[in-house]
Amino acid sequence: MFIKASIQFRSDDSSFPDRIIAALSFIGCEGIEESAHKIDGWFRAEAFSEKTLREVLSPFFREDSFFRIEIESVPEVNWNAEWEKNFPPVVINQDCRIRAPFHSFPATCAYDIIIEPKMAFGTGHHATTYLMLEELLKTEVTGRKILDAGTGTGVLSVLASMRGASLVIACDIDKHAVDNAAENFRRNKISNVMLIHGSVKEISETGFDGILANINKNVLLSEMPHYTHHMKEGGFLLCSGFFREDADEIIKIAENNFLELRHMSAREGWAALNFRKKSQI
Incomplete structure (x- = not known):
């Protein structure tokens, strides 16, 4: 079981997301997804403390009056199923293709790379x-x-x-x-x-x-x-x-x-x- 902490903010400070990510990493965040004015972090349930999370993020509340944290429990993820659903193969300059193990293609690229991401970036x-x-x-x-x-x-x-x-x-x-x-x-x-x-x-x-x-x-x-x-x-x-x-x-x-x-x-x-x-x- 994982805990997903969704953090919403309005700050236009370009360093704001980096500082949030650094704070999450400091307390054991194992996966991060960043989008516009939102960061989702995943923690293992047995190692998660909401009190610690709020303490580490408390400085951001003072910087951004809109700052919000939402916490939910999520089951173990089938990363292959998630990637197959959300992440098609990527081709860079027609020379390099990044694909999952279950994507089958003829070897038309010079560099055919198979990546199973799990929680890594x-x-x-x-x-x-x-x-x-x-x-x-x-x-x-x-x-x-x-x-x-x-x-x-x-x-x-x-x-x-x-x-x-x-x-x-x-x-x-x-x-x-x-x-x-x-x-x-x-x-x-x-x-x-x-x-x-x-x-x-x-x-x-x-x-x-x-x-x-x-x-x-x-x-x-x-x-x-x-x-x-x-x-x-x-x-x-x-x-x-x-x-x-x-x-x-x-x-x-x-x-x-x-x-x-x-x-x-x-x-x-x-x-x-x-x-x-x-x-x-």
Whole structure:
């Protein structure tokens, strides 16, 4: 059994949803769905405390007079049935298709990726994942060492491996996401990915040719120095997970960490940035 907490708000502050999501993650939220002025979070019933939820979210009540929380019990979800009902296959630039295990298609795409999402983020349906996949398809990764920070379902690691990366290290702080990613790596016969339960701060290896980071704005801002530390000079950073209006703030922090912007792309109000690491001399 799960508990679904639906949070409604009217704030126009672009950081407001990110801060709510961070607060929910702090108290053990295992799945999040974001839409306009609403965030739904799923908790395991045995670990849920309504009192704790309201305490953690109390600062938001003071910021937004419309702030509302609705709580309901929901049964265990048949994720295959839900995806089949709500999430058709996604095709990116005619080269890459993301589909569920029960979707059967002829192999007409160069990269046919099978993902069973469960409660992890990254199916290609959300604009940020689509943007990251699109950027990755345009980026040379053959023979390169890649770090996937906040791997979610593992979809970016799968594509990097399929496109010839020599090694991919994927990490996520969510144990359920790590387990889901491992399952998706096996399903796609990916053998050159090292999976770690933890953040980029726990990664000891350096010298990465590229870093993929589809995470929320606040995490990107705090981890930017770590990305630079882990990258080779001339290496690339592809990042998304933030609104278009937040891009300037991320670009500024990136430039302060020896990263120069190569280009930006946008989709449905969300943005992705492509950086290159400059010489620190």
